[in-house]
Amino acid sequence: xxxxxxxxxxxxxxxxxxxxxxxxxxxxxxxxxxxxxxxxxxxxxxxxxxxxxxxxxxxxxxxxxxxxxxxxxxxxxxxxxxxxxxxxxxxxxxxxxxxxxxxxxxxxxxxxxxxxxxxxxxxxxxxxxxxxxxxxxxxxxxxxxxxxxxxxxxxxxxxxxxxxxxxxxxxxxxxxxxxxxxxxxxxxxxxxxxxxxxxxxxxxxxxxxxxxxxxxxxxx
Amino acid sequence: xxxxxxxxxxxxxxxxxxxxxxxxxxxxxxxxxxxxxxxxxxxxxxxxxxxxxxxxxxxxxxxxxxxxxxxxxxxxxxxxxxxxxxxxxxxxxxxxxxxxxxxxxxxxxxxxxxxxxxxxxxxxxxxxxxxxxxxxxxxxxxxxxxxxxxxxxxxxxxxxxxxxxxxxxxxxxxxxxxxxxxxxxxxxxxxxxxxxxxxxxxxxxxxxxxxxxxxxxxxxxxxxx
Numbered sequence: 001x002x003x004x005x006x007x008x009x010x011x012x013x014x015x016x017x018x019x020x021x022x023x024x025x026x027x028x029x030x031x032x033x034x035x036x037x038x039x040x041x042x043x044x045x046x047x048x049x050x051x052x053x054x055x056x057x058x059x060x061x062x063x064x065x066x067x068x069x070x071x072x073x074x075x076x077x078x079x080x081x082x083x084x085x086x087x088x089x090x091x092x093x094x095x096x097x098x099x100x101x102x103x104x105x106x107x108x109x110x111x112x113x114x115x116x117x118x119x120x121x122x123x124x125x126x127x128x129x130x131x132x133x134x135x136x137x138x139x140x141x142x143x144x145x146x147x148x149x150x151x152x153x154x155x156x157x158x159x160x161x162x163x164x165x166x167x168x169x170x171x172x173x174x175x176x177x178x179x180x181x182x183x184x185x186x187x188x189x190x191x192x193x194x195x196x197x198x199x200x201x202x203x204x205x206x207x208x209x210x211x212x213x214x215x216x217x218x219x220x
Numbered sequence: 221x222x223x224x225x226x227x228x229x230x231x232x233x234x235x236x237x238x239x240x241x242x243x244x245x246x247x248x249x250x251x252x253x254x255x256x257x258x259x260x261x262x263x264x265x266x267x268x269x270x271x272x273x274x275x276x277x278x279x280x281x282x283x284x285x286x287x288x289x290x291x292x293x294x295x296x297x298x299x300x301x302x303x304x305x306x307x308x309x310x311x312x313x314x315x316x317x318x319x320x321x322x323x324x325x326x327x328x329x330x331x332x333x334x335x336x337x338x339x340x341x342x343x344x345x346x347x348x349x350x351x352x353x354x355x356x357x358x359x360x361x362x363x364x365x366x367x368x369x370x371x372x373x374x375x376x377x378x379x380x381x382x383x384x385x386x387x388x389x390x391x392x393x394x395x396x397x398x399x400x401x402x403x404x405x406x407x408x409x410x411x412x413x414x415x416x417x418x419x420x421x422x423x424x425x426x427x428x429x430x431x432x433x434x435x436x437x438x439x440x441x442x443x444x445x
Contacts (some may be wrong), residue, residue, distance in 0.1 A: 049245040051393045052322060068377075068389040074247035074300070085389055087396045087424075088246065088272070089328045092321025120316075126305035128273070128297030131320040133343050168342065175382075 003147050007177040011145050012195065013038045014175050014219075015104055017050070018058045018143055019045055022095075023101040026050070026135055029073035031142075031145040032104035041080065048100055050091045055083025072131070092131070095138050105132055105138035107146045107171075112208035114171035114183035116144065119162035120209045128135040129166060135172035148176035148205055155207035157181065178202050181210070223381035224427070228434045231406045234371050242369035243281050244270040244326065244398040250391030252375040252408035256438040259361050260287060268292040270327070270369055272320065272394050274304035274326065277287040278429070288312065293368070296320040319343055322364060331364035331400025331429070336365045338357055349395040372402025375436070379409040380416070383430030384423040392424065397426045406432045 003011075008031050016038035019025055026048045027033055036047050037058055047056035049071045056071055057078035065076035094100060109117040119129045136142050149156055150156050157174060174181040179202045180192035191213045193202050199218075203210055235241060245251030260283055269290045274297070275282030284290050286303040292314045298304035307313035317337060317372075318326065322339050329337050337353065338361035352363040374395040377388035385407055387395055399405050407430050 049390070051249070051390050053390055066389065068391040070247065070249050070390055072247065074249070085387075086391055087392055088320065088394045089397055092324055095321060123309065124301075126315075127299035128295065129317040129319055130297045131298075133319045134321045137340070186336055202239050206321040 001149070003177055008034060011175050011177060012026055014180065014194075015143060015145050018102060018141070018173070019043075019047065019109060024048055024054070024099060025093070026100050026103040027056070027071065028103065028105040028132070028135070030106040032106060033071055034071050034146075035104055036076075044082075046080065046082070048091070048094060049077075050088060050095070052086050052088055052091050053077075053079070054086070055080040057083070061094075087096045094167060095131075098138060098140065100135070100139045102141045102143060103135040104143050104145050107144045107156065108150070108169050109156050109158055109163050110146075110174055111145055111161045112157075112159050112183075112188050115161050115165050116142075116167045116171055117161040118166050120197070122164065122165050131164060132166045136167035141172050142170050143175060144171050145175050148178040148202075151169060155205055158207040159209075168216055169208050178205065185209070187211055189213050190216060192219050195220050221382060224383045224430065224433050225381055226269055226411055226434060228258045228408075229255055231255065231432045231434045234392055234404050234406065234432075235259050235262070235264050238266040239370040240268045240270065240368075240416035242372040242398045242402055243269065243366070244372075244374035244393065244395035245275070245281060246272045246390070246393035248275060248280045248393050250375045250387070250393050251275065252373045252406075252436070253280055255300050255373045255406060255408050255434065256281055256283055257437075260284060260289065265289045265438045267289050268294070270367060271398075272293045272296055272323070274298035277302050277303045285313065294314070294318065294323070296323050305344045315413050323367075324397055326364055326367040327394065327397040327401045330368035334366055336363045339361070339364050343375070367401060369398075369402045370404065372398045374399045374405065376407050376409045378413065378418060379407055379430070379433045380413050380418045380427070381433070382415040383407065383423035383427030383433055384415075384418055385409070385427075385430060386418060386422055387424055396425050400429045404431045405429055406434060408436045410432050410436055430441060
């Protein structure tokens with residue numbers, strides 16, 4: 001299901017609440033790119049981009065884009081104070097050595113154990129493995145930002161991923177336009193239901209059992 | 221000192237049918253577009269292409285794929301070029317995917333004379349692609365061979381005539397790695413100065429890695445946004 005811009009913004013705004021001042025955060029392609037717009041710059045969050053930037057700033061105003069300054073998704077960006085440039089091997093060195101606090105990734109499917117599929121729909125569309133496996137393996141916390149349903153209106157959160165995996169047991173949290181779900185050892189735990197959806201509309205459109213948190217919030 | 225500056229046409233004489241060609245750039249940014257245009261114009265084919273991504277349909281490095289000049293592609297992401305996915309599914313293009321950081325590190329290893337790198341299993345390399353497992357310090361690793369190329373082509377903001385290179389912003393990406401991994405490296409550059417004019421503290425790629433420099437005919441960033 002294609003999301004409206006308001007829904008994408010809502011997911012990004014909710015995702016930003018998982019970030020604390022001073023963190024180093026990687027933003028993947030798609031909705032994750034929008035997260036930086038929802039944080040106060042004085043928090044000094046350093047956004048990491050695998051094409052070789054630490055300190056990605058907000059999107060530039062139209063007409064002030066720089067042809068040589070984009071994030072890993074190819075979208076023009078600006079720089080935060082303290083930013084640096086480096087090559088892609090150093091960018092992944094930061095990831096592999098455990099210096100990235102949170103990675104926000106897009107996904108095609110996520111399983112109840114936190115398996116991630118985000119690189120190929122066999123016979124239909126090949127995206128490529130990209131940086132997902134390494135970010136998923138080495139970032140301290142991995143949060144998937146995606147639509148709750150696919151283009152056929154089928155659940156993307158499943159008992160088992162049907163699509164080839166990018167990484168196993170790596171996702172800690174899933175944020176969609178319908179819900180916030182934590183991946184726990186006991187299974188998927190539903191913590192928030194987003195307006196205007198009902199609890200039932202989340203449960204029936206999720207393809208894996210959900211533990212309903214005792215602190216479940218219905219978010220306006 | 222002999223200048224490494226030559227014409228784009230002369231430089232592309234190094235690129236022959238069937239070679240392993242490594243290309244700098246990431247999502248279109250920092251791609252040596254003038255060299256790619258000349259390779260296309262000269263009718264070079266059957267290339268093994270090594271690069272971060274497949275570019276865009278008929279743009280940048282994507283032109284070589286859209287025009288079916290590539291038989292084998294070692295890369296990490298092709299989602300922005302539907303021609304690559306289509307040729308892959310039709311069996312016209314062999315694609316080997318590597319996780320992005322592993323690909324970058326394989327290229328770096330090739331450039332600095334290391335035979336291979338060790339990577340953790342289960343970080344996105346399919347079992348069929350895993351060449352050899354090794355046990356080191358109590359853990360299992362996959363031996364990932366280093367990557368080199370017959371010719372590497374890169375984009376830089378500034379060069380001196382010795383071939384020292386300085387990049388610009390995110391146009392650096394994998395360019396400094398590719399610059400080291402080619403038996404022959406050609407740099408496409410915006411601004412070329414006499415040797416001695418660049419501050420040695422600012423040089424990212426030392427000229428020892430660069431065989432030829434050519435002046436870009438422009439066109440960077442035309443599709444970035």
